[in-house]
Amino acid sequence: MRRVYLDHGATTPVHPEVIEAMVACMRDHFGNPSSVHSFGREAKKLLEDARSNVAKLIGARPEEIIFTSGGTEADNLAIFGVARAMRKKGNHIITSAIEHHAVLDACLALKKEGFEITVLPVDEYGMVKIEDLKAALRPETTLVTIMHANNEVGTIQPIQEITRIVKEHGAIMHTDAVQTAGKIPVDVNDLGVDLLSASSHKIYGPKGVGCLYIRKGTKLFPLTHGGGQERKRRPGTENLPGIVGFGKAAEIMTRDLPEETSRMTKLRNRLIEGLTAIPEVKLNGHSTDRLPINVNVSIRYIEGESLLLMLDMKGIAGSSGSACTSGSLDPSHVLLAMGIPHEIAHGSLRLTLGRDNSEADIDYVLQVVPEIIERLRAMSPLYDRKEAQTCTPIK
């Protein structure tokens, strides 16, 4: 059976060159980068080469990159680190309703520590409104954290403009760029941000490694305490194989970015066109300010988990914001924040493209999906009610 992986927003396959670099690191350079001897020095060189490659990916200086255990830790380090370091100045933090839980839940945890949190709403396309941000800024606002692109619907925020306003106000700006660094051009100086999170496993590197960019001069308390590694901001012996893999992935992404971005955009647009041609299938998110890899549609009258199971039987891997697929049994907070009703969020399907996808994959998906939708709609009590023109929304 044909297998089509369309869940690159969740994670990506590790690039063969990355695997090679990691194996070579483990086999030939096991030393501790902090050691003085040649073993340590060789390891240190790999660490710093990786740092340079990651810095280059986002237009930063190597000394502004702190390696972490992934995007989640980078987000937590940025948010807790700055909030606590700036507490004397103020205790107000601004974020948005569509952030990843790594940001939202970190902010909620700070609320319990006595911080005040403002969660900005978004419009129907998942976009933060500049006026809302301006209205929310207070003298005691120390940190604003708004994601670069959303992981579920792919909407890209105007971070440059947002940052300009935040900086004028004198607050610190963080952006979660886990979904953009390596996928669209990201430059910390163009964006102007003080802090930026990135993750390796979304760009064909290994899982469990990421980084936080910290602009020189930004005050931040560490989350953990120990040795002097990573400028004391993230102590502990470095995950060298992981970091080397991340560095290699960053190098490959920097090299291939222009070509891959235009190829992904073409595949994405074909997929969106094909899916939204099916009756009562609607695109979620913004039509142009959108990640090149992201397709997210709502399919009326059907539920996402049953759709994913049927796609899986046909070898197609996707994801959904349906309540039935979440452990909490709540539909996606992102779709709800965009004002999408519960029952439509229920039928959402996210397909995220990657380097391994071809035109033929899109053909296959566009052949299989309509059949499955028809099958599930034939089973749905909402669908026939619609035919009878008495469709009532679910509460």
Next chain:
Amino acid sequence: MYTDKVMDHFMNPRNVGEIEKPSGVGEVGNPTCGDIMRIYIDVEDDIIKDVKFKTFGCGAAIATSSICTELVIGKSIDEALKLTNEAVAEALDGLPPQKMHCSNLAADALHKAIADYKAKREDSKE
């Protein structure tokens, strides 16, 4: 995550559809996640002759709907009323813990359809 039996009933659901002139209809919405099931029964001499269903819900909801119809066809309405969601889940060789609530859908809809049948029968007697 799902047993083979759940996947079988999900991929090949039995008795999907509607009954033209049903003896009773029951519909329930799942308060936990917002799913919906509707069940139609055809009853003759208090024996369930036929059952059809339509479900908007997850794999577990569709599979429990399907097996529920199989479990009650040919049963008397009193026997059918004894069907519990645990029995439905058991007939599928179990459900994951977070999916147990889905099995309520089928049993509840069935009980509602039987209540509807009984109410209609009372009405016609009057």
